[in-house]
Amino acid sequence: MKTATHKENVETEATGIPKRAWWERSMFLQVLQRLSKNPAAMFGLILLLIISIVAIFAPVFAPYSPTVMDLDAMYATPSLKHLFGCDEVGRDILSRLIYGARYSLSIGLIADIVSQVIGVLIGAAIGYAGGKIDLVGMRIVDIWASIPNTLLAILISTTLGAGYINTIIAMLVSNIPGGIRSTRAMSLKEREMDYLEAARSINAGPMRIMYKHMVPNIISPTIVGTTMGIGSTIISVAGLAYIGLGIQPPAPEWGAMLAAGRDFIKKYPHMIIFPGIAIAITVLSLNLFGDGLRDALDPKMKD
Amino acid sequence: MSNHFLEMKDLVVEYTSGGSVIHAVNSVSIKLNRGETLGLVGETGAGKTTIAKSVLGILPDRSAKVCGGEILLDGEDLLKLPEKEMLKIRGKKVSMVFQDPMTALNPVMTVGGQITEAIHLHEKLDLNASKMKACSMLEMVGIPAERFNEYPHQFSGGMKQRVVIAMALACNPELLLADEPTSALDVTIQAQVLDMINALKKKYNMAMLLITHDLGVVAETCEWVGIIYAGKIVEYGTKDAVFRRPSHPYTKGLFGSLPSMNSNAARLNPIPGMPPNPSHLPMGCAFTPRCSYTCEACQGGDVPLRELASDHFCRCLSAKEV
Amino acid sequence: MSALLQVEHLKKYFNVPAGINHAVDDVTFKIEKGETMGIVGESGCGKSTLGRTIIRLHDASGGKVFLNGNDITKAKGKELKRLRENMQIIFQDPYSSLNPRMTVENAVQEPLRLSEKYNRGEIMEATQRLMDLCGVEERLRMSYPHEMDGGRRQRVGIARALALNPEFIMCDEPVSALDVSIQAQVLNLLMDLQEKLNLTYMFVTHDLSVVRHISNNICVMYLGQLVETGPSKELFEMPLHPYTKALLSAIPSVDLDNPMQRIMLKGEITSPINPKPGCRFAARCRYAAEICQQPQKLEEVASNHFVSCCRVKEI
Numbered sequence: 044m045k046t047a048t049h050k051e052n053v054e055t056e057a058t059g060i061p062k063r064a065w066w067e068r069s070m071f072l073q074v075l076q077r078l079s080k081n082p083a084a085m086f087g088l089i090l091l092l093i094i095s096i097v098a099i100f101a102p103v104f105a106p107y108s109p110t111v112m113d114l115d116a117m118y119a120t121p122s123l124k125h126l127f128g129c130d131e132v133g134r135d136i137l138s139r140l141i142y143g144a145r146y147s148l149s150i151g152l153i154a155d156i157v158s159q160v161i162g163v164l165i166g167a168a169i170g171y172a173g174g175k176i177d178l179v180g181m182r183i184v185d186i187w188a189s190i191p192n193t194l195l196a197i198l199i200s201t202t203l204g205a206g207y208i209n210t211i212i213a214m215l216v217s218n219i220p221g222g223i224r225s226t227r228a229m230s231l232k233e234r235e236m237d238y239l240e241a242a243r244s245i246n247a248g249p250m251r252i253m254y255k256h257m258v259p260n261i262i263s264p265t266i267v268g269t270t271m272g273i274g275s276t277i278i279s280v281a282g283l284a285y286i287g288l289g290i291q292p293p294a295p296e297w298g299a300m301l302a303a304g305r306d307f308i309k310k311y312p313h314m315i316i317f318p319g320i321a322i323a324i325t326v327l328s329l330n331l332f333g334d335g336l337r338d339a340l341d342p343k344m345k346d
Numbered sequence: 347m348s349n350h351f352l353e354m355k356d357l358v359v360e361y362t363s364g365g366s367v368i369h370a371v372n373s374v375s376i377k378l379n380r381g382e383t384l385g386l387v388g389e390t391g392a393g394k395t396t397i398a399k400s401v402l403g404i405l406p407d408r409s410a411k412v413c414g415g416e417i418l419l420d421g422e423d424l425l426k427l428p429e430k431e432m433l434k435i436r437g438k439k440v441s442m443v444f445q446d447p448m449t450a451l452n453p454v455m456t457v458g459g460q461i462t463e464a465i466h467l468h469e470k471l472d473l474n475a476s477k478m479k480a481c482s483m484l485e486m487v488g489i490p491a492e493r494f495n496e497y498p499h500q501f502s503g504g505m506k507q508r509v510v511i512a513m514a515l516a517c518n519p520e521l522l523l524a525d526e527p528t529s530a531l532d533v534t535i536q537a538q539v540l541d542m543i544n545a546l547k548k549k550y551n552m553a554m555l556l557i558t559h560d561l562g563v564v565a566e567t568c569e570w571v572g573i574i575y576a577g578k579i580v581e582y583g584t585k586d587a588v589f590r591r592p593s594h595p596y597t598k599g600l601f602g603s604l605p606s607m608n609s610n611a612a613r614l615n616p617i618p619g620m621p622p623n624p625s626h627l628p629m630g631c632a633f634t635p636r637c638s639y640t641c642e643a644c645q646g647g648d649v650p651l652r653e654l655a656s657d658h659f660c661r662c663l664s665a666k667e668v
Numbered sequence: 669m670s671a672l673l674q675v676e677h678l679k680k681y682f683n684v685p686a687g688i689n690h691a692v693d694d695v696t697f698k699i700e701k702g703e704t705m706g707i708v709g710e711s712g713c714g715k716s717t718l719g720r721t722i723i724r725l726h727d728a729s730g731g732k733v734f735l736n737g738n739d740i741t742k743a744k745g746k747e748l749k750r751l752r753e754n755m756q757i758i759f760q761d762p763y764s765s766l767n768p769r770m771t772v773e774n775a776v777q778e779p780l781r782l783s784e785k786y787n788r789g790e791i792m793e794a795t796q797r798l799m800d801l802c803g804v805e806e807r808l809r810m811s812y813p814h815e816m817d818g819g820r821r822q823r824v825g826i827a828r829a830l831a832l833n834p835e836f837i838m839c840d841e842p843v844s845a846l847d848v849s850i851q852a853q854v855l856n857l858l859m860d861l862q863e864k865l866n867l868t869y870m871f872v873t874h875d876l877s878v879v880r881h882i883s884n885n886i887c888v889m890y891l892g893q894l895v896e897t898g899p900s901k902e903l904f905e906m907p908l909h910p911y912t913k914a915l916l917s918a919i920p921s922v923d924l925d926n927p928m929q930r931i932m933l934k935g936e937i938t939s940p941i942n943p944k945p946g947c948r949f950a951a952r953c954r955y956a957a958e959i960c961q962q963p964q965k966l967e968e969v970a971s972n973h974f975v976s977c978c979r980v981k982e983i
Binding site: 389390502503504505532533534535536537538540541559560561562563564565566585586589590599600601603604605612613614615616617618620621 | 710711817819847848849850851852853855856859874876877878880881914915917918919920921922923924927930932933936937
Binding site for chain 1: 720723725749752753755756757759760761764765766767768769778779782783825828831832
């Protein structure tokens with residue numbers, strides 16, 4: 044049965060559903076496609092990619108080594124030789140920023156992703172189980188969440204010491220309760236859905252139901268939250284340096300650079316301005332991308 | 347100057363969604379007098395709700411577009427009225443009852459408050475007088491006036507729908523649009539609500555456009571019936587004419603596929619196939635792929651609505667005149 | 669012949685903040701193999717809860733359920749797993765009963781994979797067979813639920829329910845959420861499958877005309893209590909319980925020559941939470957009397973036709 048207006052497969056007309064190619068069906072690619080229509084999100088994504096590439100190939104991009112001291116150029120203001128100037132021991136700030144991106148991005152990524160994963164695993168279990176487990180579990184999480192992050196970081200750093208790994212651990216511990224809460228809230232709603240009952244009726248065990256069936260359907264807000272969370276983790280790490288924790292000098296971590304330049308705000312503002320801008324741009328790009336991701340993921344749900 | 351209270355002429359409404367155009371309503375014409383009820387029967391996606399929303403002017407701004415036609419209420423074309431004038435008509439001259447009573451009521455306002463608001467906005471009554479009228483409306487739909495200050499969640503589904511109906515009737519509308527008003531209700535409650543609607547209709551000599559997929563409901567409440575398929579009216583006439591002499595193959599299919607309370611048939615006779623995709627409507631008659639009476643001519647071009655008798659019209663080339 | 673399913677004095681109560689919700693209260697009936705039992709009632713009558721308690725998605729608060737003569741009410745562990753394979757469920761809402769992230773193929777294969785009895789080849793073959801049986805087109809194999817309409821999704825749900833060769837299927841309003849023209853198609857499919865595979869159905873619905881067509885016997889429920897049960901034809905032609913009479917009279921009829929004589933019920937449905945003993949319909953029944961406050965019993969009034977009304981003989 045052919046019809047004049049159809050440009051598509053004959054199958055369409057007989058059954059009313061357009062036949063789609065595999066690339067039109069894949070949810071991942073659909074999301075990417077929707078994302079590409081959002082200028083702000085694409086801007087954020089591209090910026091992010093630029094920063095990541097620069098960080099990964101730091102030796103290629105950085106004009107100088109981040110640790111080499113040039114005592115003739117202490118506190119040097121921005122010039123053609125040192126585009127962003129030098130710090131208190133003559134290290135080139137631009138190079139330190141470029142190498143510093145490695146720290147900020149990696150800590151942000153690792154701490155955020157790992158904490159979200161743990162949050163989802165625990166939150167889904169607590170939410171799905173409900174009852175007493177939910178009651179007790181959430182009280183523990185409430186207590187955990189009410190400890191100020193800075194205090195937690197101080198506690199962990201004092202026990203374990205400062206440094207790269209311990210900073211990641213400190214960030215992890217602060218972020219996990221939030222992840223648990225949000226996944227648990229979504230689990231409470233989702234667990235009433237019939238397809239989970241159906242899974243029970245065909246003998247799926249609770250682990251399978253939680254993690255193979257339920258979690259993939261509630262994970263979108265978490266994905267978005269993770270992107271935005273990286274930004275706030277970076278800021279938190281930068282803040283730690285101010286109180287003498289986190290990554291210690293001479294490591295070119297942006298927060299440490301901010302802290303070091305604090306005393307020279309009036310005389311040598313370039314020491315604070317450029318690390319500050321670096322942090323701001325990175326977090327902005329993450330937020331723009333995260334916002335766009337949320338919009339791109341939502342309409343799919345309504346499909 | 348037509349002498350019908352509501353007259354819709356060749357209404358065309360399109361939606362745009364993600365680049366494709368959805369032909370929701372394709373040249374629909376309706377006539378209705380005061381005191382009469384027209385039942386619009388069709389399935390999901392046939393365009394019935396779009397028709398009702400067009401009358402009230404509440405189609406979504408961004409995606410919907412009225413591309414043609416007129417909607418004459420007492421001679422005035424509603425489609426050409428500015429929003430200011432429409433505000434005066436909505437809730438006062440024309441009122442609508444939506445399908446789902448759970449979402450039609452504001453959960454944080456008392457039911458009495460919601461009805462009062464409707465009255466206060468349209469009638470020239472002060473707040474106290476509006477409250478009194480709201481109370482009497484509640485009583486009229488069978489809800490004791492003591493429940494004036496209760497919230498929607500304290501009512502059952504049937505009572506919520508009655509509140510919604512009270513709100514819709516509060517300003518004595520001349521035209522009531524009811525979009526599947528009883529589909530979400532239990533059958534015994536449905537019976538009560540339909541009875542009530544019929545009584546109120548008589549009392550106020552209201553015209554009513556009743557949208558439903560349930561032919562039984564049509565039989566109990568309507569004088570006129572319009573069967574809609576793919577945005578077009580395919581059969582139209584008095585209830586008697588359409589129910590006793592269904593002429594369009596789709597109408598016949600609808601009646602034939604009903605599980606009857608009396609027959610002992612082992613298998614039902616469903617209409618084969620699926621409703622068409624409104625963004626890819628075929629040329630000619632949209633029912634062709636599912637029709638057993640089809641012929642070459644059916645796909646030749648638009649099939650016109652033919653008069654079978656003075657009170658019975660059918661959009662089918664093979665329908666016989668009476 | 670002993671029945672496939674026997675339910676005796678089944679109770680299911682829920683603890684709610686306001687007290688105890690007597691969702692299912694003392695329900696007794698049986699279903700023979702290959703037959704369909706229709707369970708009708710309006711919202712809140714407990715029919716869905718009844719069905720889910722029978723197939724062990726809920727644990728019963730009292731009473732017994734026998735499948736093929738075996739008491740399954742308290743089964744646990746491996747035994748429960750085996751039982752579940754024999755009792756499946758088809759859900760009402762085709763939109764929420766399929767995992768949005770699973771393709772049709774995955775959804776239908778899931779029960780087979782979980783039972784650990786089949787190898788890959790057998791699973792693929794079974795999937796094909798099930799899809800054909802239920803009229804799911806081959807080209808939809810890799811489709812996601814959101815790409816299909818309600819009727820097709822429901823067919824996938826049916827295919828999934830059949831995967832483990834159950835003898836008994838609980839159909840929880842399987843066509844209520846579908847368009848009218850699709851309802852008839854899916855009902856025909858269910859009846860065909862019953863004939864082909866000798867399935868036994870428990871068909872829960874509020875739609876009386878549908879249940880008339882598909883059921884051999886019917887149970888009418890009101891607020892958790894079983895008020896009447898009997899063969900479909902007889903129940904429709906000669907309803908005995910006042911509620912059944914009112915229910916049947918409320919259905920809008922397309923027959924212009926025989927309009928229904930409506931029996932109007934007074935008042936509103938009462939609450940199933942902490943109910944008083946006795947007939948729960950009494951508050952709305954026009955024949956209610958003092959004696960109705962006593963606990964009611966299901967009595968056989970005609971062959972296989974039971975009614976729970978102390979005044980049935982007088983009315």
